[in-house]
Amino acid sequence: MAISASLADSSGTSTPADPSSPIALSAVSKSFVNGPERVRALDEVTLSVGPGEFLALMGPSGCGKSTLLSIIGGLVDADEGSVQVLGRDMGALSRAERTRVRLMDVGMVFQHDNLLEDLTCLENVSLPLHLRPQEAHASPDGDALAALERVGIADLADRFPRQMSGGQRQRAGIARAVAGGRRVLLADEPTGALDSRNTVEVFALLRDLAGSGVAVVVVSHDNEIRSWADRVVDMLDGRVSAGQ
DSSP states (O other): OOOOOOOOOOOOOOOOOOOOSSSSEEEEEEEEETTTTEEEEEEEEEOOOOOOOOEEOOOSSSSSSSHHHHHTTOOOOOOOOEETTTTTGGGGOOHHHHHHHHHHHHEESSSSOOTTSOHHHHHHHHHHHHOOOOOGGGGGGHHHHHHHHHHTOGTTTOOGGGOOOOHHHHHHHHHHHHHOSSSSEEEEEETTTTHHHHHHHHHHHHHHHHHOOEEEEEEOGGGGGGGGEEEEEETTTEEEEEEO
């Protein structure tokens, strides 16, 4: 599988991001105002993620991991630098255009699955597909079922979230994120609320998704991910400090 390595060392030097990669960040910085202080959450981060690569972002709380993921997904604007996702300049897109990117090509998973309790598992997964333009998606329910099969819970299609275990719910969240052929998956602490067995199962699932060509980026505190990721990038104080 193709892996594009581009990261900064502890001295802050960096190699250029590969613009042909599904994800290519160049000198990305972001600051937030916290009371009287301005906190620099990201400091000139340069990073590429190749097709079919499973990249783990690790580091202490507050180091910028989740901010970086949100910028890639178009939920937060970078103050400086370039953010290219599947050839699109995210900084040049409107909010509506970024929403369409997530609807069509970029799936996001969070620590809490965010499933809608009044919808079945299948309905939760198919809902974003029904929101796509009709010409872009002819069979949302069929593709949703295929996504559930892909994550191993097609037999739970008619269950409501309250009838599912934590691990099953997170699999449903992952199915929703990749249904319909999305090519990028961003996951923020997807195993944070799971026990060790379910954690391994979710990491194995993400590994399989990367093997099918999806670019997978996971924020995690769990060292178990080092056994599954193609590459681990450690962050500290908003900078990429090491990688392997």
